Amino acid sequence: MSNIPTKSIIVICPSDIVLGGLSEILKGSQAEEIIQLHRGDEILDYPKLSGHFLVIASPEELEKSSTLIRQILSSDGKVQFMNLQLELISTNTNLALNLYDSPALICYKANEILNSFPASQPKDTDTELTRREMEVLRLLTKGYSNKEIADQLFVSTHTVISHRKNISEKTGIKSASGMTMYAILKKIIDVNDIDTADLI
Amino acid sequence: MELFNENNKLASVIHKDHSLLPVINRLGIKLGFGDKTIQNICEEKGIDLNFFVETINVFHYEAYFPEKRLLDFSVSMVIEYLLKTHKYYIEYLIPENDRLIELFLMASPDESAENDLVRRFYTKFKEEFVIHMNFEERVMFPYILELNDALVNPVAYEAFHQKYPGYSIEGYEKEHSNMDDKMDDLKNIIIKYLPPNYDQNRGNAFLFNLFMFEKDLKNHSRIEDHILIPKVKQLEKVLLSHE
Numbered sequence: 001m002s003n004i005p006t007k008s009i010i011v012i013c014p015s016d017i018v019l020g021g022l023s024e025i026l027k028g029s030q031a032e033e034i035i036q037l038h039r040g041d042e043i044l045d046y047p048k049l050s051g052h053f054l055v056i057a058s059p060e061e062l063e064k065s066s067t068l069i070r071q072i073l074s075s076d077g078k079v080q081f082m083n084l085q086l087e088l089i090s091t092n093t094n095l096a097l098n099l100y101d102s103p104a105l106i107c108y109k110a111n112e113i114l115n116s117f118p119a120s121q122p123k124d125t126d127t128e129l130t131r132r133e134m135e136v137l138r139l140l141t142k143g144y145s146n147k148e149i150a151d152q153l154f155v156s157t158h159t160v161i162s163h164r165k166n167i168s169e170k171t172g173i174k175s176a177s178g179m180t181m182y183a184i185l186k187k188i189i190d191v192n193d194i195d196t197a198d199l200i
Numbered sequence: 201m202e203l204f205n206e207n208n209k210l211a212s213v214i215h216k217d218h219s220l221l222p223v224i225n226r227l228g229i230k231l232g233f234g235d236k237t238i239q240n241i242c243e244e245k246g247i248d249l250n251f252f253v254e255t256i257n258v259f260h261y262e263a264y265f266p267e268k269r270l271l272d273f274s275v276s277m278v279i280e281y282l283l284k285t286h287k288y289y290i291e292y293l294i295p296e297n298d299r300l301i302e303l304f305l306m307a308s309p310d311e312s313a314e315n316d317l318v319r320r321f322y323t324k325f326k327e328e329f330v331i332h333m334n335f336e337e338r339v340m341f342p343y344i345l346e347l348n349d350a351l352v353n354p355v356a357y358e359a360f361h362q363k364y365p366g367y368s369i370e371g372y373e374k375e376h377s378n379m380d381d382k383m384d385d386l387k388n389i390i391i392k393y394l395p396p397n398y399d400q401n402r403g404n405a406f407l408f409n410l411f412m413f414e415k416d417l418k419n420h421s422r423i424e425d426h427i428l429i430p431k432v433k434q435l436e437k438v439l440l441s442h443e
Contacts, residue, residue: 093203095202102266105264178381
């Protein structure tokens with residue numbers, strides 16, 4: 001799992017106030033790391049960067065140093081640039097950050113780009129239910145509560161809840177009546193054994 | 201992806217995201233607007249421009265939710281929008297769903313046991329949903345509007361206090377996630393688990409409608425949970441401070 005590319009943000013701005021503030025806000029985004037630079041060429045101080053990068057800087061700064069940044073960063077991941085507008089502009093655009101954007105909007109715009117980077121390996125979760133999960137499902141479709149199921153299986157309620165969570169994750173079904181439907185369609189239970197009027 | 205703004209032509213907005221069609225209807229706009237911008241149209245129809253732009257953006261991008269700006273809108277404006285959404289569900293989307301699910305289930309007559317289950321699941325979901333909307337329209341929205349009135353009108357203030365001595369929206373809040381879950385489950389059951397002995401086109405038509413319904417419903421819940429309810433709590437605090 002160690003070869004999943006990381007997603008980081010590099011913020012470049014000569015002002016410490018803007019740099020610090022923006023980095024603090026971007027901690028709420030999906031970036032795994034945020035690197036602060038006063039000037040684009042300071043990227044040379046970071047020889048071991050890898051993964052995907054979103055670079056946020058003023059249009060002038062990007063013009064000056066985007067070629068250099070691309071050279072340094074583009075070995076194994078993607079690089080995307082985003083303009084940082086420092087004056088108030090009324091038109092909304094997702095392609096640039098504005099100094100006056102709300103924190104939520106800033107993180108949203110950053111996430112849009114971070115999410116467009118190739119996903120870290122798709123999760124290949126096992127979708128087969130275990131025997132224990134089947135048992136829990138069977139009891140669930142009979143209308144038993146978590147506590148009652150726990151008592152019958154001699155486990156804690158906490159364990160039952162965790163089984164239910166796993167069943168939901170594997171099947172994609174969340175509601176109790178949805179699980180009953182699933183159990184019938186998968187022939188885990190017989191439709192005649194349960195009171196469908198009550199349970200679905 | 202770009203957010204929409206007041207200078208965009210409404211026609212090009214619709215070309216970019218046609219799922220906004222029912223949303224602009226609810227906001228009071230019918231088609232046939234030529235090349236007018238959002239601003240032109242809102243001015244013409246007397247629609248609050250900011251509310252229009254924010255509403256379509258919130259609907260268009262799930263991740264966009266400028267909470268602070270949204271909290272500026274009046275509760276009556278938000279409720280009017282929500283009521284129009286209910287009307288759209290009751291008068292169009294639900295009957296359309298009913299029609300499409302029947303066409304879909306009728307086209308697979310051999311699997312009557314499975315069909316019965318799907319029908320029952322859907323019917324139960326629908327009933328719960330209608331009860332939920334009725335509750336909001338008959339109990340929750342009137343409470344909010346009366347609360348809003350009480351803040352500006354001394355007569356309404358007295359009436360409000362008599363009617364709701366220990367007022368708090370918290371007693372009225374209902375879980376939305378439950379309905380979202382069931383909607384999701386129904387989609388998953390058809391996509392993943394129902395034996396595919398049915399007419400695929402009919403199945404798809406039902407699913408298309410369900411996806412549309414789901415998107416609309418999620419957006420509706422978001423507006424209630426993150427704009428309306430926080431706003432009401434704010435108003436309740438203001439009222440409390442007057443006492």
